[in-house]
Amino acid sequence: MPILFTSSPRPAQESPRFTVRSIRVDAPATLADHIPEAPSALWLHESGGLIGIGEAARLEATGPDRFDALANAFRDLEASTDVEDLANLRGSGLVAFASFSYSPESSRPSRLVIPRYLLGSVEGRAFVTCVSSDSEESVGKTLTEPEEILALFSPGRVPTVAPRTMQPAHSGEAYRGLVKEAVQEIDDGVAEKVVLSERFEIDLGTLEASCLVPALAAQLNHRYPTAWTFALDDIVGASPEMLVRTEGPKVFSRVLAGSRPVSGDDELSAEERHAFLNDPKERAEHDFAARSVREPLMRLGVSLPPSEGPFVLHLPGIEHLATDIRGVAPDGLGILEIAGALHPSAAVSGTPRTAANEVIARLERVDRAGYASPVGWIGADGDGELAIALRMAHVQGTTLTVQAGGGLVSDSDPLTEHAEALAKTRPIVRALASLSSPEG
Numbered sequence: 539m540p541i542l543f544t545s546s547p548r549p550a551q552e553s554p555r556f557t558v559r560s561i562r563v564d565a566p567a568t569l570a571d572h573i574p575e576a577p578s579a580l581w582l583h584e585s586g587g588l589i590g591i592g593e594a595a596r597l598e599a600t601g602p603d604r605f606d607a608l609a610n611a612f613r614d615l616e617a618s619t620d621v622e623d624l625a626n627l628r629g630s631g632l633v634a635f636a637s638f639s640y641s642p643e644s645s646r647p648s649r650l651v652i653p654r655y656l657l658g659s660v661e662g663r664a665f666v667t668c669v670s671s672d673s674e675e676s677v678g679k680t681l682t683e684p685e686e687i688l689a690l691f692s693p694g695r696v697p698t699v700a701p702r703t704m705q706p707a708h709s710g711e712a713y714r715g716l717v718k719e720a721v722q723e724i725d726d727g728v729a730e731k732v733v734l735s736e737r738f739e740i741d742l743g744t745l746e747a748s749c750l751v752p753a754l755a756a757q758l759n760h761r762y763p764t765a766w767t768f769a770l771d772d773i774v775g776a777s778p779e780m781l782v783r784t785e786g787p788k789v790f791s792r793v794l795a796g797s798r799p800v801s802g803d804d805e806l807s808a809e810e811r812h813a814f815l816n817d818p819k820e821r822a823e824h825d826f827a828a829r830s831v832r833e834p835l836m837r838l839g840v841s842l843p844p845s846e847g848p849f850v851l852h853l854p855g856i857e858h859l860a861t862d863i864r865g866v867a868p869d870g871l872g873i874l875e876i877a878g879a880l881h882p883s884a885a886v887s888g889t890p891r892t893a894a895n896e897v898i899a900r901l902e903r904v905d906r907a908g909y910a911s912p913v914g915w916i917g918a919d920g921d922g923e924l925a926i927a928l929r930m931a932h933v934q935g936t937t938l939t940v941q942a943g944g945g946l947v948s949d950s951d952p953l954t955e956h957a958e959a960l961a962k963t964r965p966i967v968r969a970l971a972s973l974s975s976p977e978g
Protein backbone atom coordinates (compact mmCIF):
# COMPACT_ATOMS: atom_id res chain seq x y z
CA MET A 539 0.00 0.00 0.00
CA PRO A 540 1.72 3.18 -1.12
CA ILE A 541 2.07 5.85 1.53
CA LEU A 542 1.69 9.42 0.55
CA PHE A 543 3.44 12.49 1.81
CA THR A 544 2.48 15.84 0.37
CA SER A 545 4.98 18.55 1.23
CA SER A 546 4.99 17.63 4.88
CA PRO A 547 7.84 15.23 5.58
CA ARG A 548 5.79 13.32 8.15
CA PRO A 549 3.14 10.78 7.21
CA ALA A 550 -0.34 11.49 8.52
CA GLN A 551 -0.98 7.87 9.31
CA GLU A 552 1.15 5.32 11.13
CA SER A 553 3.71 4.17 8.53
CA PRO A 554 4.01 0.46 7.85
CA ARG A 555 7.18 -1.52 8.55
CA PHE A 556 9.06 -2.71 5.49
CA THR A 557 11.33 -5.65 4.92
CA VAL A 558 13.81 -5.43 2.05
CA ARG A 559 15.71 -8.47 0.84
CA SER A 560 18.33 -8.50 -1.94
CA ILE A 561 19.94 -11.62 -3.32
CA ARG A 562 22.33 -12.31 -6.18
CA VAL A 563 21.10 -13.88 -9.42
CA ASP A 564 22.83 -14.70 -12.72
CA ALA A 565 23.48 -11.49 -14.61
CA PRO A 566 21.57 -10.92 -17.83
CA ALA A 567 23.79 -10.00 -20.81
CA THR A 568 21.63 -6.92 -21.43
CA LEU A 569 19.32 -5.70 -18.69
CA ALA A 570 17.08 -3.89 -21.21
CA ASP A 571 16.08 -7.31 -22.61
CA HIS A 572 14.28 -7.96 -19.30
CA ILE A 573 11.88 -5.04 -19.17
CA PRO A 574 8.43 -6.41 -18.41
CA GLU A 575 5.23 -5.09 -19.96
CA ALA A 576 4.46 -2.62 -17.18
CA PRO A 577 7.56 -1.73 -15.15
CA SER A 578 7.11 0.91 -12.45
CA ALA A 579 10.52 2.45 -13.11
CA LEU A 580 13.58 2.07 -15.32
CA TRP A 581 17.17 3.19 -15.10
CA LEU A 582 19.43 1.83 -17.84
CA HIS A 583 23.07 2.55 -18.56
CA GLU A 584 25.16 0.52 -21.00
CA SER A 585 24.23 -3.13 -20.36
CA GLY A 586 23.10 -2.64 -16.75
CA GLY A 587 20.88 -0.57 -14.50
CA LEU A 588 17.77 -1.08 -12.41
CA ILE A 589 14.25 -2.19 -13.34
CA GLY A 590 11.40 -1.80 -10.86
CA ILE A 591 8.06 -3.56 -10.75
CA GLY A 592 5.14 -2.45 -8.60
CA GLU A 593 5.22 0.01 -5.77
CA ALA A 594 5.84 -0.69 -2.09
CA ALA A 595 5.85 2.98 -1.11
CA ARG A 596 5.71 6.41 -2.64
CA LEU A 597 6.92 9.63 -1.08
CA GLU A 598 5.85 12.91 -2.63
CA ALA A 599 6.62 16.56 -1.99
CA THR A 600 6.09 19.90 -3.68
CA GLY A 601 7.48 23.37 -3.09
CA PRO A 602 10.88 24.89 -2.47
CA ASP A 603 11.72 22.36 0.27
CA ARG A 604 10.93 19.30 -1.83
CA PHE A 605 14.52 17.98 -1.81
CA ASP A 606 14.84 18.21 1.99
CA ALA A 607 11.31 16.95 2.55
CA LEU A 608 11.99 13.83 0.49
CA ALA A 609 15.42 13.30 2.04
CA ASN A 610 13.80 13.36 5.51
CA ALA A 611 10.89 11.16 4.46
CA PHE A 612 13.28 8.61 2.95
CA ARG A 613 15.34 8.63 6.16
CA ASP A 614 12.17 8.03 8.20
CA LEU A 615 11.20 5.17 5.91
CA GLU A 616 14.67 3.69 6.21
CA ALA A 617 14.28 3.78 10.00
CA SER A 618 11.15 1.63 9.73
CA THR A 619 12.74 -0.86 7.32
CA ASP A 620 14.57 -4.11 8.00
CA VAL A 621 17.16 -4.73 5.33
CA GLU A 622 18.69 -8.10 4.51
CA ASP A 623 21.15 -7.29 1.75
CA LEU A 624 22.78 -10.55 0.70
CA ALA A 625 23.78 -9.09 -2.68
CA ASN A 626 25.89 -6.20 -1.44
CA LEU A 627 26.08 -4.52 -4.85
CA ARG A 628 25.52 -0.95 -5.96
CA GLY A 629 21.73 -0.51 -5.99
CA SER A 630 20.94 -3.47 -3.73
CA GLY A 631 19.17 -3.00 -0.39
CA LEU A 632 16.65 -0.22 0.03
CA VAL A 633 16.48 2.03 -3.04
CA ALA A 634 14.00 4.50 -4.43
CA PHE A 635 13.54 5.75 -7.98
CA ALA A 636 13.39 9.53 -8.03
CA SER A 637 11.94 12.23 -10.23
CA PHE A 638 11.81 15.89 -9.24
CA SER A 639 9.94 18.74 -10.82
CA TYR A 640 11.78 21.69 -12.30
CA SER A 641 10.05 24.51 -10.48
CA PRO A 642 9.26 24.86 -6.77
CA GLU A 643 5.88 26.16 -7.95
CA SER A 644 5.12 23.09 -10.05
CA SER A 645 1.90 21.30 -9.22
CA ARG A 646 3.58 18.05 -10.31
CA PRO A 647 4.87 16.44 -7.10
CA SER A 648 8.50 15.44 -6.87
CA ARG A 649 8.59 11.80 -5.91
CA LEU A 650 10.51 8.82 -4.60
CA VAL A 651 9.09 5.45 -5.56
CA ILE A 652 10.21 2.28 -3.80
CA PRO A 653 9.41 -0.65 -6.08
CA ARG A 654 8.06 -3.94 -4.76
CA TYR A 655 10.51 -5.88 -6.91
CA LEU A 656 13.72 -4.80 -8.50
CA LEU A 657 16.20 -6.41 -10.88
CA GLY A 658 19.59 -4.72 -10.82
CA SER A 659 22.63 -5.38 -12.94
CA VAL A 660 25.96 -3.71 -12.36
CA GLU A 661 29.22 -4.52 -14.10
CA GLY A 662 28.24 -8.06 -14.96
CA ARG A 663 26.74 -8.90 -11.55
CA ALA A 664 23.04 -8.95 -10.81
CA PHE A 665 20.55 -9.17 -7.96
CA VAL A 666 16.87 -9.10 -7.23
CA THR A 667 15.27 -7.18 -4.39
CA CYS A 668 11.82 -7.65 -2.91
CA VAL A 669 10.11 -5.24 -0.55
CA SER A 670 7.31 -6.49 1.68
CA SER A 671 5.38 -4.62 4.32
CA ASP A 672 3.42 -5.53 7.44
CA SER A 673 0.28 -4.02 5.88
CA GLU A 674 0.07 -6.32 2.92
CA GLU A 675 -3.53 -7.55 3.06
CA SER A 676 -4.59 -5.31 0.19
CA VAL A 677 -1.78 -6.20 -2.21
CA GLY A 678 -1.17 -9.87 -1.51
CA LYS A 679 1.89 -11.79 -0.47
CA THR A 680 5.32 -10.71 -1.70
CA LEU A 681 7.33 -13.25 -3.67
CA THR A 682 10.64 -13.96 -2.00
CA GLU A 683 12.21 -16.76 -4.06
CA PRO A 684 14.81 -15.28 -6.46
CA GLU A 685 13.67 -17.52 -9.36
CA GLU A 686 10.06 -16.44 -8.90
CA ILE A 687 11.07 -12.79 -8.78
CA LEU A 688 13.33 -13.13 -11.81
CA ALA A 689 10.45 -14.68 -13.76
CA LEU A 690 8.53 -11.41 -13.35
CA PHE A 691 11.15 -9.70 -15.49
CA SER A 692 10.14 -11.34 -18.76
CA PRO A 693 10.08 -8.99 -21.71
CA GLY A 694 6.69 -7.66 -22.74
CA ARG A 695 5.30 -7.51 -26.26
CA VAL A 696 6.82 -4.76 -28.43
CA PRO A 697 3.98 -2.59 -29.71
CA THR A 698 3.80 -1.33 -33.27
CA VAL A 699 3.00 2.32 -33.82
CA ALA A 700 1.71 3.90 -36.99
CA PRO A 701 4.12 6.66 -38.12
CA ARG A 702 3.38 9.86 -36.22
CA THR A 703 4.21 13.52 -36.69
CA MET A 704 5.29 16.04 -34.10
CA GLN A 705 3.35 19.21 -33.49
CA PRO A 706 5.50 21.97 -32.00
CA ALA A 707 3.88 24.35 -29.51
CA HIS A 708 5.02 27.26 -31.70
CA SER A 709 5.61 27.77 -35.41
CA GLY A 710 9.32 27.97 -36.30
CA GLU A 711 8.94 31.70 -36.69
CA ALA A 712 7.23 32.11 -33.33
CA TYR A 713 9.90 30.04 -31.54
CA ARG A 714 12.67 32.05 -33.17
CA GLY A 715 10.80 35.14 -31.97
CA LEU A 716 10.98 33.82 -28.39
CA VAL A 717 14.71 33.22 -28.81
CA LYS A 718 15.06 36.84 -29.96
CA GLU A 719 13.10 38.05 -26.93
CA ALA A 720 15.34 36.05 -24.59
CA VAL A 721 18.46 37.41 -26.29
CA GLN A 722 17.03 40.91 -25.94
CA GLU A 723 16.59 40.32 -22.20
CA ILE A 724 20.24 39.24 -22.08
CA ASP A 725 21.31 42.35 -24.01
CA ASP A 726 19.24 44.43 -21.58
CA GLY A 727 21.26 42.96 -18.71
CA VAL A 728 18.41 40.94 -17.14
CA ALA A 729 20.49 37.74 -17.31
CA GLU A 730 23.72 36.55 -18.90
CA LYS A 731 22.45 33.18 -20.08
CA VAL A 732 18.92 31.78 -20.48
CA VAL A 733 18.02 28.21 -21.45
CA LEU A 734 14.84 28.28 -23.51
CA SER A 735 12.96 25.18 -24.63
CA GLU A 736 10.14 24.11 -26.94
CA ARG A 737 7.48 21.43 -26.54
CA PHE A 738 6.52 19.06 -29.33
CA GLU A 739 3.38 16.93 -29.08
CA ILE A 740 3.08 13.51 -30.63
CA ASP A 741 -0.52 12.35 -30.78
CA LEU A 742 -0.69 8.55 -30.71
CA GLY A 743 -4.33 8.27 -31.77
CA THR A 744 -5.99 5.66 -29.60
CA LEU A 745 -2.76 4.18 -28.22
CA GLU A 746 -1.92 4.80 -24.55
CA ALA A 747 1.53 6.40 -24.50
CA SER A 748 2.48 4.49 -21.33
CA CYS A 749 2.32 1.20 -23.33
CA LEU A 750 5.28 2.43 -25.37
CA VAL A 751 7.55 3.27 -22.46
CA PRO A 752 9.30 -0.14 -22.13
CA ALA A 753 10.03 -0.33 -25.88
CA LEU A 754 11.08 3.33 -26.09
CA ALA A 755 13.42 2.91 -23.13
CA ALA A 756 14.96 -0.26 -24.62
CA GLN A 757 15.54 1.57 -27.93
CA LEU A 758 17.04 4.59 -26.18
CA ASN A 759 19.40 2.38 -24.18
CA HIS A 760 20.39 0.54 -27.37
CA ARG A 761 21.08 3.73 -29.36
CA TYR A 762 22.54 5.83 -26.53
CA PRO A 763 24.25 3.27 -24.27
CA THR A 764 26.41 5.91 -22.55
CA ALA A 765 23.39 8.09 -21.75
CA TRP A 766 21.26 7.36 -18.67
CA THR A 767 17.91 6.07 -19.82
CA PHE A 768 15.09 6.69 -17.38
CA ALA A 769 11.37 6.10 -17.02
CA LEU A 770 9.25 6.88 -14.00
CA ASP A 771 5.53 7.68 -13.92
CA ASP A 772 5.07 10.41 -16.55
CA ILE A 773 8.57 10.76 -18.03
CA VAL A 774 10.83 8.74 -20.32
CA GLY A 775 14.13 9.72 -21.91
CA ALA A 776 17.87 9.18 -22.27
CA SER A 777 19.92 11.89 -20.60
CA PRO A 778 23.56 12.49 -21.46
CA GLU A 779 23.95 14.80 -18.44
CA MET A 780 24.62 13.59 -14.87
CA LEU A 781 23.71 16.15 -12.23
CA VAL A 782 25.19 14.12 -9.39
CA ARG A 783 26.37 10.57 -8.88
CA THR A 784 27.53 9.44 -5.46
CA GLU A 785 29.44 6.32 -4.47
CA GLY A 786 30.61 6.34 -0.87
CA PRO A 787 32.24 9.78 -0.45
CA LYS A 788 32.92 10.10 -4.20
CA VAL A 789 30.88 12.69 -6.07
CA PHE A 790 30.68 12.95 -9.85
CA SER A 791 28.90 15.39 -12.12
CA ARG A 792 28.94 15.65 -15.92
CA VAL A 793 28.08 19.14 -17.09
CA LEU A 794 27.05 19.71 -20.70
CA ALA A 795 26.58 23.06 -22.36
CA GLY A 796 27.46 24.02 -25.89
CA SER A 797 26.05 21.91 -28.70
CA ARG A 798 26.76 21.08 -32.33
CA PRO A 799 24.11 19.00 -34.07
CA VAL A 800 25.49 16.58 -36.70
CA SER A 801 23.45 14.82 -39.32
CA GLY A 802 22.88 11.09 -39.47
CA ASP A 803 25.77 9.17 -37.96
CA ASP A 804 28.28 11.91 -38.76
CA GLU A 805 30.89 13.11 -36.30
CA LEU A 806 32.66 16.45 -36.17
CA SER A 807 36.09 16.35 -37.83
CA ALA A 808 39.19 17.05 -35.73
CA GLU A 809 39.27 20.64 -37.05
CA GLU A 810 35.58 21.17 -36.34
CA ARG A 811 36.03 19.87 -32.80
CA HIS A 812 38.94 22.18 -32.25
CA ALA A 813 36.90 25.14 -33.52
CA PHE A 814 33.94 24.08 -31.33
CA LEU A 815 36.14 23.82 -28.23
CA ASN A 816 37.59 27.24 -28.86
CA ASP A 817 34.43 29.06 -29.91
CA PRO A 818 34.08 31.97 -27.44
CA LYS A 819 30.26 31.85 -27.47
CA GLU A 820 30.15 28.11 -26.74
CA ARG A 821 32.83 28.44 -24.07
CA ALA A 822 30.99 31.27 -22.34
CA GLU A 823 27.80 29.20 -22.33
CA HIS A 824 29.70 26.20 -21.03
CA ASP A 825 31.62 28.05 -18.34
CA PHE A 826 28.40 29.41 -16.80
CA ALA A 827 27.15 25.84 -16.50
CA ALA A 828 30.38 24.34 -15.14
CA ARG A 829 30.66 27.11 -12.55
CA SER A 830 27.05 26.63 -11.49
CA VAL A 831 27.96 23.08 -10.44
CA ARG A 832 31.47 23.62 -9.05
CA GLU A 833 30.60 26.56 -6.82
CA PRO A 834 27.68 25.01 -4.88
CA LEU A 835 29.67 21.76 -4.52
CA MET A 836 32.48 23.71 -2.93
CA ARG A 837 30.04 25.56 -0.66
CA LEU A 838 28.77 22.15 0.50
CA GLY A 839 32.31 21.24 1.48
CA VAL A 840 32.99 18.85 -1.42
CA SER A 841 36.71 18.93 -2.09
CA LEU A 842 37.44 19.37 -5.79
CA PRO A 843 40.70 19.34 -7.71
CA PRO A 844 41.35 22.42 -9.88
CA SER A 845 38.97 22.59 -12.84
CA GLU A 846 40.05 21.23 -16.19
CA GLY A 847 38.84 22.56 -19.53
CA PRO A 848 35.91 20.93 -21.29
CA PHE A 849 36.13 18.09 -23.81
CA VAL A 850 33.88 17.26 -26.74
CA LEU A 851 31.37 14.51 -26.04
CA HIS A 852 30.07 12.72 -29.10
CA LEU A 853 26.53 11.37 -29.15
CA PRO A 854 24.60 10.17 -32.19
CA GLY A 855 23.21 13.32 -33.83
CA ILE A 856 24.85 15.88 -31.54
CA GLU A 857 28.14 16.80 -29.89
CA HIS A 858 28.47 18.74 -26.65
CA LEU A 859 31.09 20.55 -24.67
CA ALA A 860 31.38 18.50 -21.50
CA THR A 861 33.12 18.90 -18.15
CA ASP A 862 33.45 16.00 -15.73
CA ILE A 863 33.69 17.14 -12.12
CA ARG A 864 34.94 14.68 -9.51
CA GLY A 865 35.18 15.38 -5.81
CA VAL A 866 35.05 13.97 -2.30
CA ALA A 867 32.07 14.79 -0.09
CA PRO A 868 32.30 15.50 3.63
CA ASP A 869 30.67 12.97 5.99
CA GLY A 870 26.92 13.10 6.15
CA LEU A 871 26.29 15.00 2.91
CA GLY A 872 23.46 13.20 1.10
CA ILE A 873 22.80 13.01 -2.64
CA LEU A 874 19.44 14.79 -2.31
CA GLU A 875 21.06 17.66 -0.46
CA ILE A 876 23.62 17.96 -3.25
CA ALA A 877 20.95 17.74 -5.96
CA GLY A 878 18.85 20.37 -4.17
CA ALA A 879 21.81 22.75 -4.19
CA LEU A 880 22.74 22.11 -7.83
CA HIS A 881 19.27 22.12 -9.39
CA PRO A 882 18.65 23.79 -11.75
CA SER A 883 22.22 24.19 -12.98
CA ALA A 884 22.96 26.88 -15.55
CA ALA A 885 22.99 24.11 -18.20
CA VAL A 886 19.19 24.07 -18.02
CA SER A 887 18.25 27.40 -16.39
CA GLY A 888 20.84 30.09 -17.03
CA THR A 889 22.80 32.72 -15.13
CA PRO A 890 21.96 34.19 -12.68
CA ARG A 891 19.57 31.38 -11.86
CA THR A 892 16.64 33.38 -10.47
CA ALA A 893 16.63 35.96 -13.25
CA ALA A 894 16.98 33.25 -15.90
CA ASN A 895 14.10 31.27 -14.40
CA GLU A 896 11.92 34.37 -14.50
CA VAL A 897 12.65 34.84 -18.20
CA ILE A 898 11.99 31.13 -18.82
CA ALA A 899 8.64 31.25 -16.99
CA ARG A 900 7.62 34.37 -18.91
CA LEU A 901 8.56 33.04 -22.35
CA GLU A 902 7.81 29.32 -22.03
CA ARG A 903 4.59 29.94 -20.09
CA VAL A 904 3.99 26.21 -19.40
CA ASP A 905 5.20 24.36 -16.29
CA ARG A 906 8.35 22.39 -17.18
CA ALA A 907 7.08 19.61 -14.86
CA GLY A 908 9.70 16.82 -15.01
CA TYR A 909 11.70 18.29 -17.92
CA ALA A 910 15.26 19.41 -17.08
CA SER A 911 14.88 18.06 -13.53
CA PRO A 912 16.76 15.46 -11.48
CA VAL A 913 15.79 11.87 -12.29
CA GLY A 914 17.36 8.60 -11.21
CA TRP A 915 17.66 6.54 -8.06
CA ILE A 916 18.93 6.84 -4.51
CA GLY A 917 19.96 4.17 -2.04
CA ALA A 918 19.64 4.18 1.74
CA ASP A 919 23.43 3.74 1.92
CA GLY A 920 23.88 7.18 0.31
CA ASP A 921 24.80 5.94 -3.17
CA GLY A 922 22.76 7.13 -6.11
CA GLU A 923 22.56 8.73 -9.51
CA LEU A 924 20.47 11.74 -10.50
CA ALA A 925 20.70 12.71 -14.15
CA ILE A 926 19.02 15.79 -15.64
CA ALA A 927 15.84 14.71 -17.45
CA LEU A 928 16.73 15.78 -20.99
CA ARG A 929 16.13 14.15 -24.41
CA MET A 930 12.83 13.14 -22.93
CA ALA A 931 9.08 13.12 -23.25
CA HIS A 932 6.20 13.48 -20.86
CA VAL A 933 3.80 10.58 -21.16
CA GLN A 934 0.17 11.51 -20.69
CA GLY A 935 -2.88 9.68 -21.98
CA THR A 936 -2.42 9.16 -25.71
CA THR A 937 0.19 11.92 -26.06
CA LEU A 938 3.96 12.04 -25.83
CA THR A 939 5.23 15.59 -25.30
CA VAL A 940 8.88 15.91 -26.19
CA GLN A 941 10.67 18.93 -24.71
CA ALA A 942 14.07 20.24 -25.76
CA GLY A 943 15.95 23.50 -25.86
CA GLY A 944 19.31 25.14 -25.53
CA GLY A 945 21.31 27.81 -23.79
CA LEU A 946 21.20 31.37 -25.14
CA VAL A 947 23.81 34.05 -24.66
CA SER A 948 24.13 37.51 -26.15
CA ASP A 949 25.19 36.43 -29.64
CA SER A 950 22.91 33.39 -30.05
CA ASP A 951 21.32 33.04 -33.46
CA PRO A 952 17.57 32.17 -33.52
CA LEU A 953 17.86 29.89 -36.59
CA THR A 954 20.73 27.89 -35.12
CA GLU A 955 18.98 27.65 -31.73
CA HIS A 956 15.78 26.41 -33.32
CA ALA A 957 17.72 23.74 -35.23
CA GLU A 958 19.46 22.73 -31.99
CA ALA A 959 16.18 22.27 -30.11
CA LEU A 960 14.89 20.13 -32.98
CA ALA A 961 18.09 18.06 -33.03
CA LYS A 962 17.60 17.31 -29.33
CA THR A 963 14.18 15.76 -30.00
CA ARG A 964 15.88 13.16 -32.19
CA PRO A 965 16.47 10.46 -29.55
CA ILE A 966 12.75 10.19 -28.77
CA VAL A 967 11.65 10.67 -32.38
CA ARG A 968 14.00 7.96 -33.68
CA ALA A 969 13.14 5.55 -30.88
CA LEU A 970 9.46 6.00 -31.71
CA ALA A 971 10.10 5.64 -35.45
CA SER A 972 11.86 2.34 -34.81
CA LEU A 973 8.62 1.00 -33.33
CA SER A 974 6.85 1.63 -36.62
CA SER A 975 9.60 -0.01 -38.72
CA PRO A 976 11.28 -2.93 -36.93
CA GLU A 977 14.65 -2.45 -38.65
CA GLY A 978 14.83 1.04 -37.03
Ligand SMILES: C=C(O[C@@H]1C=C(C(=O)O)C=C[C@H]1O)C(=O)O
Nearest residue numbers: 794796797885928942943944945
Ligand atom coordinates in the same frame (compact mmCIF):
# COMPACT_ATOMS: atom_id res chain seq x y z
C1 LIG B 1 18.37 22.09 -22.60
C2 LIG B 1 18.83 20.97 -23.15
O1 LIG B 1 20.15 20.61 -23.12
C3 LIG B 1 21.08 21.32 -22.34
C4 LIG B 1 21.63 22.50 -23.05
C5 LIG B 1 22.75 22.39 -23.82
C6 LIG B 1 23.23 23.59 -24.64
O2 LIG B 1 22.68 24.66 -24.47
O3 LIG B 1 24.15 23.44 -25.45
C7 LIG B 1 23.49 21.19 -23.86
C8 LIG B 1 23.15 20.16 -23.07
C9 LIG B 1 22.17 20.33 -22.00
O4 LIG B 1 22.78 20.82 -20.85
C10 LIG B 1 17.92 19.97 -23.77
O5 LIG B 1 18.39 18.90 -24.16
O6 LIG B 1 16.72 20.24 -23.85
